[in-house]
Each structure stands twice: as structure tokens, then as C-alpha cells.
Amino acid sequence: MEGCKAFIIGGSAGSLDVLLKVLPVLDAALRFPIVIVIHRKHGTDSLLPDLLSTRTKLKVKEVDEKEELKAGFIYIAPSDYHLLIEQDGTFSLDYSEKVNYSRPAIDVTFQTAAEVYRDKLVCLLLSGSNSDGVNGLKSVKEWGGLAAIQDPATAQVAYMPAQAQLKVAIDRVLKIQQIGEFINLLSNS
Amino acid sequence: MVSDEQVEVLLSDLLEQYGYDFTGYSRASLKRRILRLYLLDKAVSFGEFRYKINNDHAYFKRFVEQITVNVTEMFRDPAFFKKLRDEVLPMLGTYPFIRIWLAGCSTGEEAYSIAIILKEMNLLHKTLIYATDLNPAVLERAAQSMFGLNHMKQYSENYILSGGTEDFSKYYTANYSLAKFDDELKRKIIFSTHNLVSDHSFNEFQLILCRNVLIYFDRELQQKVLNLFDDSLEDLGYLALGTKETISFSEFSKKYKRLDVEKIWRKIG
Numbered sequence: 472m473e474g475c476k477a478f479i480i481g482g483s484a485g486s487l488d489v490l491l492k493v494l495p496v497l498d499a500a501l502r503f504p505i506v507i508v509i510h511r512k513h514g515t516d517s518l519l520p521d522l523l524s525t526r527t528k529l530k531v532k533e534v535d536e537k538e539e540l541k542a543g544f545i546y547i548a549p550s551d552y553h554l555l556i557e558q559d560g561t562f563s564l565d566y567s568e569k570v571n572y573s574r575p576a577i578d579v580t581f582q583t584a585a586e587v588y589r590d591k592l593v594c595l596l597l598s599g600s601n602s603d604g605v606n607g608l609k610s611v612k613e614w615g616g617l618a619a620i621q622d623p624a625t626a627q628v629a630y631m632p633a634q635a636q637l638k639v640a641i642d643r644v645l646k647i648q649q650i651g652e653f654i655n656l657l658s659n660s
Numbered sequence: 661m662v663s664d665e666q667v668e669v670l671l672s673d674l675l676e677q678y679g680y681d682f683t684g685y686s687r688a689s690l691k692r693r694i695l696r697l698y699l700l701d702k703a704v705s706f707g708e709f710r711y712k713i714n715n716d717h718a719y720f721k722r723f724v725e726q727i728t729v730n731v732t733e734m735f736r737d738p739a740f741f742k743k744l745r746d747e748v749l750p751m752l753g754t755y756p757f758i759r760i761w762l763a764g765c766s767t768g769e770e771a772y773s774i775a776i777i778l779k780e781m782n783l784l785h786k787t788l789i790y791a792t793d794l795n796p797a798v799l800e801r802a803a804q805s806m807f808g809l810n811h812m813k814q815y816s817e818n819y820i821l822s823g824g825t826e827d828f829s830k831y832y833t834a835n836y837s838l839a840k841f842d843d844e845l846k847r848k849i850i851f852s853t854h855n856l857v858s859d860h861s862f863n864e865f866q867l868i869l870c871r872n873v874l875i876y877f878d879r880e881l882q883q884k885v886l887n888l889f890d891d892s893l894e895d896l897g898y899l900a901l902g903t904k905e906t907i908s909f910s911e912f913s914k915k916y917k918r919l920d921v922e923k924i925w926r927k928i929g
Contacts, residue, residue, distance in 0.1 A: 556688060557688045
């Protein structure tokens with residue numbers, strides 16, 4: 472894909488370990504923003520960005536509402552809100568019903584991003600134990616974006632990426648050690 | 661199914677037909693809500709959906725109720741309510757009469773939460789809580805003071821984390837699947853419609869709470885609503901917003917001082 476505008480990662484149980492391995496590999500000069508939506512317990516807000524920022528040269532921050540997406544940043548979805556992307560390339564937050572028993576729901580971020588970035592979007596679904604993200608990947612494909620998953624064989628909990636593989640025409644199946652390189656290459660193409 | 665252009669068509673219909681202005685709402689969330697309702701009600705076509713909203717008043721009411729987010733809970737973000745209990749309300753307690761505005765109160769869970777704290781502080785008798793929402797249907801539910809019994813375990817935990825020391829269950833009686841809260845709590849709450857987009861200031865308050873409402877508005881509308889709050893807040897009054905909301909971009913933020921970590925600001929200038 473040429474001119475990728477955003478790379479969004481969704482994950483649940485077993486995905487934090489993957490992020491901790493992938494982030495150190497990432498190029499500090501990535502030309503698109505990375506957005507991370509992972510399921511976590513409400514009330515542990517500041518811990519995740521702090522933890523992740525120790526592993527990367529990119530700037531890590533929890534999303535503020537109405538914030539503009541910028542290259543060079545890794546954005547973390549706040550706990551207990553859905554994270555949406557607006558047509559003008561800003562984030563918005565939403566406290567509506569849980570989706571797939573989850574808030575933030577990966578589906579919501581994937582789906583809203585799909586309509587905004589269309590064929591300039593890559594979404595990656597990691598390890599997890601429910602099927603959140605699967606419908607989102609479907610939308611990504613419908614709008615011309617690229618759908619990737621963590622190889623279920625390498626996932627601590629294979630269910631989520633396996634469900635995606637079953638229901639969506641996945642473009643890339645990546646082992647953990649391939650993910651960082653895949654992202655860096657996207658930035659150079 | 662419903663395109664961005666069609667969303668705009670509906671918004672201009674609502675404004676022309678009913679005087680409800682949603683044009684300052686953030687679109688991604690709004691479009692998701694509209695699409696959700698479209699699927700939920702199995703609309704045959706956009707044309708039919710639009711016709712029904714414009715011509716069937718009962719359906720219009722349902723539409724407004726469904727596209728606005730009405731998810732709320734009692735003592736949500738317990739640390740916030742602890743701050744109210746420990747710092748803000750004791751200060752308000754020094755006034756002879758306390759006026760609180762809860763804007764965007766939805767089904768009323770926060771109004772009853774605040775009433776419970778005030779009652780425990782022996783301040784409820786000299787307080788009036790104006791709980792407003794644009795949506796008449798949610799206000800009717802709020803006024804019934806009945807919430808799902810299945811939520812009580814969570815609410816009781818929140819209550820304790822927010823500094824409550826009573827037995828939470830003493831505030832309600834179980835009635836089949838519902839918990840009916842004491843009428844005494846309700847006596848000092850006035851539920852009333854108010855539209856933050858189009859209605860004006862209607863009183864002066866010492867505390868205004870509006871949590872997780874501004875996130876649905878664009879910056880321009882956020883500023884407009886913050887101005888409305890500023891006009892409605894007495895000097896040294898408090899403004900409380902949701903965990904992810906801020907006044908920092910606003911023209912008047914210099915007049916306000918934040919109480920450390922919680923999203924509560926005091927009007928100082």
C-alpha cells in the first residue's frame with residue numbers, strides 16, 4: 472500500500488505481550504500514526520501509556536477527545552469509552568452501549584476509520600478471546616483498506632484472529648516478529 | 661445504507677421540522693447511532709426512514725431518544741464523587757441555599773447519586789437539583805426513580821468507593837426486577853427539559869455538572885455550551901465535566917482553577 476495514513480491495532484487477552492515486543496522495533500520516523508485499542512479494565516488509565524512509552528522512540532499518549540491524529544504518535548484508546556475517528560482526521564469519544572461486551576470496542580474504531588481512510592488504512596487484529604474486531608475488519612475490506620491479523624498459531628488466545636480469518640478475506644497473517652518490520656515497510660512504500 | 665450526505669439531510673429535516681439542532685454534533689458517533697436505529701427498526705429504505713421521522717411524531721421522539729446516548733450509572737467514576745463529597749459539597753454547605761444544575765441527566769442515575777451524598781451530609785433539605793435533558797422520554801423514566809435491580813451490586817460498590825459508609829440498600833426497595841429509590845431523594849430534584857444547543861441560561865448555580873455530554877459536540881458547540889455554563893455559574897461556583905472532557909481550549913479557561921486531578925473547575929475571576 473502506498474501512502475498509508477493510519478495503522479490501527481486492536482487486541483484483547485494476550486495482546487499486551489505482543490505490543491511490548493513490536494513497539495521497540497518501530498521506526499522513530501513512521502509516516503503515519505498508530506492507534507491502539509485494547510480491552511482493559513476501567514480505572515487503570517494512566518498505566519498503559521506509561522508502560523508502552525518505555526518501549527518505543529515514538530510518542531505514546533492516551534487520546535484526548537477532538538485531538539488530531541498525527542504521524543510520530545502512538546495513540547491509546549482511553550478505557551471505558553469507544554474511540555471513533557471523524558472525517559476531518561480527529562478523534563472523538565463516545566460512551567454508548569458496550570459492543571461485543573467491550574468499551575472501547577475494536578469494531579467501532581475500525582469501522583469509523585475505514586470510512587475515513589478507505590484504501591489508506593491498515594488494521595491489525597491481535598490475540599483475544601472474543602470476536603470484537605471481526606466486523607471491523609470486514610468494514611475495512613469493504614472500504615478498500617488492508618486487513619491483517621496476528622497468526623493465530625502465535626497468539627496466546629487464538630480465538631479473535633482465528634474468527635477474523637474464518638469470516639474475512641485477510642490480506643496478511645503475521646507472526647509476532649514480522650509485525651514491526653511490516654509496519655516499518657509500510658512507511659517506506 | 662445511510663451515507664454521510666443522507667445524515668446531513670436528516671439533520672436539516674430535524675432542524676426545519678422540529679427545531680432540534682444536531683448540526684454541531686460529532687458526526688462519527690451520530691452516524692453510528694442513526695445506522696444502528698436504521699438496522700434495529702429494519703427500515704426498508706432511506707426514503708421510508710426519512711418520511712417516518714418527518715411525519716410520525718411518535719417515531720420522531722423515538723429517533724431523538726435513540727440517536728442521543730443515554731448510558732449512565734450511579735456513582736460512575738467513584739473518585740469523582742469522592743471529591744464532590746470531600747471538597748466541593750462541604751464548601752457549598754456554607755451557603756444558606758444550594759442550587760445545582762445537572763445538565764444532560766439522562767435517566768437520572770447521577771441526580772440520585774448526588775441526592776444521596778447531600779442527604780448523608782445533611783444538606784439535601786436546603787438544596788435544589790435541576791436535572792435537565794433534551795429528551796422528555798428519559799426524564800419521565802428518571803422521575804420514576806426506578807433502576808434495574810441487577811445494577812445494584814455495581815452501584816453499591818461504586819458508592820462505597822466514593823466514600824459512602826451507609827448500607828446502600830437502605831436507599832431503595834426491591835420491586836420485582838427493579839430497585840425503587842426513596843421518594844425523599846426525589847423531592848429536591850426538578851426534572852425538566854432543556855436543550856443545551858438552543859435554550860438559554862435559566863438560573864444561577866453554585867455547581868454545574870455536565871459529564872460525558874460535551875464529547876458528542878464539535879469544538880464550536882462545546883464552546884457555546886461552556887459559555888452557557890459560565891453565564892449560569894456564580895463566582896466561586898464549580899463546574900464538573902466528564903473524565904475525558906476539558907475547558908482548556910475555551911476563551912474563559914483563565915477564570916477557572918482546576919481542583920487537582922478530577923475534572924472539576926472553580927470559577928475564580
